[in-house]
Amino acid sequence: MAATELISALLLLLLICSSDISSSEKTRRPEPCKRLVLYFHDILYNGKNAQNATSAIVGSPAWGNKTTLAVPNRFGDVVVFDDPITLDNSFRSTPVGRAQGFYLYDKKEIFTAWFGFSFVFNSTRVKGTINFAGADDIMKTTRDLSVVGGTGDFFMTRGIATLMTDAFEEDRYFRLRVDVKLYECY
C-alpha cells in the first residue's frame, strides 16, 4: 500500500518536473536565424491542361483515376509536382526557384495530406535546396511542416515552415504561402 503510494507520488513529481522543463523550453525558443516568405503555385493536370499543368496525379486508389481527384476527400491520390516559386502572390511573377516533390492525401474522413518536397534554387543569387516533410492538415488556416535539411546556401539547415492556403480554384489550382523559419544556419 505504502509502496504504491510512494510510486504514484514519485510519478506525479516526475510529471510536474517534466512539464516544468517543457514550459521553460517553450519560453526559451530561439529566434530564427533566417526567414523567407515565398509562394508556390500548383496547377493540377485534369486531362485538358497539359500546356500549363505543373502537377499530375501519379497514383490513385482502384476506384479513382488520374485525371479526377478521388472521392471521398481525395483519399489515396499521390500527386507529383514541379511548381514555380515566386516572391509575391502573382502566378505571373518571375519564378525564383521550383518547389519539387509530392503530396499524398491520407485520410478518408477529412481532407489532409502528407508533403515531401524541396525548394530548389538555381539562380545567380541563391543556389541550393531546402527540404520539407510533414503532415498538412489542410482545413487549418496555418499548419507547420518540418524543414529537415538543406544544401548549398542552406547547408545543413533545420526549421519550421508555416503553410497557408493563399488561394484555390476548385481542384485545378492552389497557391500556398510558405513562411520558412530557419533555426540552424551555417
Ligand SMILES: *[C@@H]1O[C@H](CO)[C@@H](O)[C@H](O)[C@H]1NC(C)=O
Ligand atoms: C491554364 O491554361 C488554361 C487554358 O489555356 C487557362 O484557361 C487557365 O487560365 C490557365 N491557368 C492558369 C492558372 O494560368
Ligand SMILES: *[C@@H]1O[C@H](CO)[C@@H](O)[C@H](O)[C@H]1NC(C)=O
Ligand atoms: C475519372 O473519374 C471521373 C469521376 O468518376 C470521371 O468523371 C472521368 O470521366 C474519369 N476519367 C477517365 C479518363 O476515366
Ligand SMILES: *[C@@H]1O[C@H](CO)[C@@H](O)[C@H](O)[C@H]1NC(C)=O
Ligand atoms: C543551374 O544553373 C546552371 C547555370 O545556369 C545550369 O548550367 C544548370 O543546368 C542549372 N541546374 C539545374 C538543375 O537546373
